Amino acid sequence: MDTASTGLTFRDATDADVDVIVALVESAYRGEPSRAGWTTEADILDGQRTDPEGVRAVIKSPDSRVLTVERDGAVVACCQLEHRGDHAYFGMFAVSPALQGAGLGKVIIAEAEWYAREVWGAQAMHMTVISVRNDLIAWYERRGYRRTGEMTPFPYGDERFGVPRRADLQFELLVKPLV
Template identity: 85%
Template sequence: MDTAAVTGLSFRDATDADVDALVALVESAYRGESSRAGWTTEADILEGQRTDPEGVLEVIRSPGSRLLTVERDGRIVACCQLEHRGGHAYFGMFAVSPALQGAGLGKVIISEAERQARTGWGADEMHMTVITAREDLIAWYERRGYRRTGRTSPFPYGDERFGVPRRAGLEFELLVKELG
């Protein structure tokens, strides 16, 4: 892990004033040519938007939901959604600036998200859904202790709020990790 890349991080809940910066961050990590600078790009399987200001505001303002914002030197460099769902928490909208990917930031952020879900909500599991075509990303989560469940749900074809698929047969798989 590149310790220089993960020092000086601060974590806070997003506010309405962060919406534009967070949309730009998420889009840069997953869509278009800029996303190819990192390894989390979905540009080969999806085009169009990954999120929009309304979706980000919904996460920020929803009861039992947080958009954990990560800053370094006063600049937003990463984010993730945490949602309290009874005995477990849901983890989503995870984005790290493409220029900073591969340096260990993701490991630090997901660990902090798990800690906050466990200590803040008493969550005993973290759940997330990942597009099954993203084998490299699923493998990364497995190395962090997440397990595949085999439980899938269809991609919302026709709902351009989530992107425009470039291929048929996309689906999400539920990944789960017990929080100790």
């Protein structure tokens, strides 16, 4: 799908995109480069956000897709969608730090919601967000997501998810009806 007004092209990621997607996600969330945008987790987590094996597994899963967003032939954003029966899960959302704050996130999440509703027939979109990320949660709330208060523990000790810099991390489920 091409969205002419934004100059964005949406497509499913392939194995050839794995390294670019890993680099994009890392740049949006971890380390000094992530501080160029507002989605950084550099103050709460060190280490990696994702790895090639994890991205490849999502690409190959029959119930998932990694939506890759290009502008002028370059990957500038991505997100994961997973079909889970009556709802879809939204994750691995990343926009290039240099382009954050320009409205791309709104366009991308709207496209993901459209796909989940129209193609999969999903009734709702679910996502988990680190509960201390108040600015990010507020952004999602402005897009119709609501906090559920349902928490799951952060996987402390599993460096595939990063190295926590604080002891109070957990994930909160956010939900948005799509019908």
